[in-house]
Amino acid sequence: MDPTLPIDQRMEAGNALIFETKPLEKAVEILGFPELEVKVASDKPVALISATLSLVMKDGAASRVSYGILNLTHRHDDLELQPMQPGNPETVRFKLRSCGQRFEKGQRIRLAIATAHWPIVFPGPEKATLSIHCAGSRLILPLRKPQQLDARLAAFEGPESATPMAQEVIKAGEPFRREVTTNQITGEATYTVVSDGGTVRHPHTGITVSARQTDVFVVLPDDPNSARGTVTWENSYGRGDWDVRVMVSATVRALRDVWRMETHLVARAGDEVVVDREDVKEFPRDLN
Numbered sequence: 001m002d003p004t005l006p007i008d009q010r011m012e013a014g015n016a017l018i019f020e021t022k023p024l025e026k027a028v029e030i031l032g033f034p035e036l037e038v039k040v041a042s043d044k045p046v047a048l049i050s051a052t053l054s055l056v057m058k059d060g061a062a063s064r065v066s067y068g069i070l071n072l073t074h075r076h077d078d079l080e081l082q083p084m085q086p087g088n089p090e091t092v093r094f095k096l097r098s099c100g101q102r103f104e105k106g107q108r109i110r111l112a113i114a115t116a117h118w119p120i121v122f123p124g125p126e127k128a129t130l131s132i133h134c135a136g137s138r139l140i141l142p143l144r145k146p147q148q149l150d151a152r153l154a155a156f157e158g159p160e161s162a163t164p165m166a167q168e169v170i171k172a173g174e175p176f177r178r179e180v181t182t183n184q185i186t187g188e189a190t191y192t193v194v195s196d197g198g199t200v201r202h203p204h205t206g207i208t209v210s211a212r213q214t215d216v217f218v219v220l221p222d223d224p225n226s227a228r229g230t231v232t233w234e235n236s237y238g239r240g241d242w243d244v245r246v247m248v249s250a251t252v253r254a255l256r257d258v259w260r261m262e263t264h265l266v267a268r269a270g271d272e273v274v275v276d277r278e279d280v281k282e283f284p285r286d287l288n
Helices: 148-152
Strands: 017-020 028-032 035-042 048-056 062-071 090-095 099-103 108-114 130-140 168-171 177-182 189-202 207-220 223-239 242-254 258-269 272-284
Touching: 035 048, 035 108, 048 090, 048 099, 048 130, 062 090, 062 099, 108 130
Parallel strands: none
Antiparallel strands: 017 108, 028 099, 035 090, 035 130, 048 062, 048 108, 168 189, 177 189, 189 207, 207 223, 223 242, 242 258, 258 272
């Protein structure tokens, strides 16, 4: 399994509006869907709101517990979208992802609110500023009360899985890579994930397989229309004198008025190029 856990949330906190409890005087347990009810105004008709719930440890490190994202044009319905009226505050309520967490005595509970959650979602068509009316807002936690059964619960055992499929490693893949880089002149941020399975042979079929996937997401902090994501898959399959290779690349660009989809497909049989096809399509953003 490749590591995909979130990093220390202190690296994200500088770009968000932070609300944090004092150190807890006693442990708090939650189980279920946290919800954020927030009175918010936007200066643009289309805007995103992101809420991240974190556990802050005594040394200041912050571990993400849950998060939720809402395109405010979906605040009433996911089919009947309605733009925000700039400057007009409205109360909206949305769920964060289901979670189970025990916050220990001395730890703190943090809520971070932002207008983006890159690259989980693409930014809106315009850079939006949200105004939060604190008196009309609240975080609703699904508290779990202690139960008599808790004392008799057994500890979690180790994970179980099926026996891995037999394979012979012909060429080892490179270690899993996930990194974020920032151009110190332009501010452009690049998020890269590389998963390389190398080349292996399956003894029970005699098929040799190689697979490599690269994901690259790029955005300028003050230009939401610069956001783009590119996914590239490179796979090959062979047995005896049969040898085929496929490369697929897909790029999504979030422009002001349209989503632009750029795809490139190349298929080879041996040294012969069987398919080499490029395509560009655009779709109206339509309040997204």
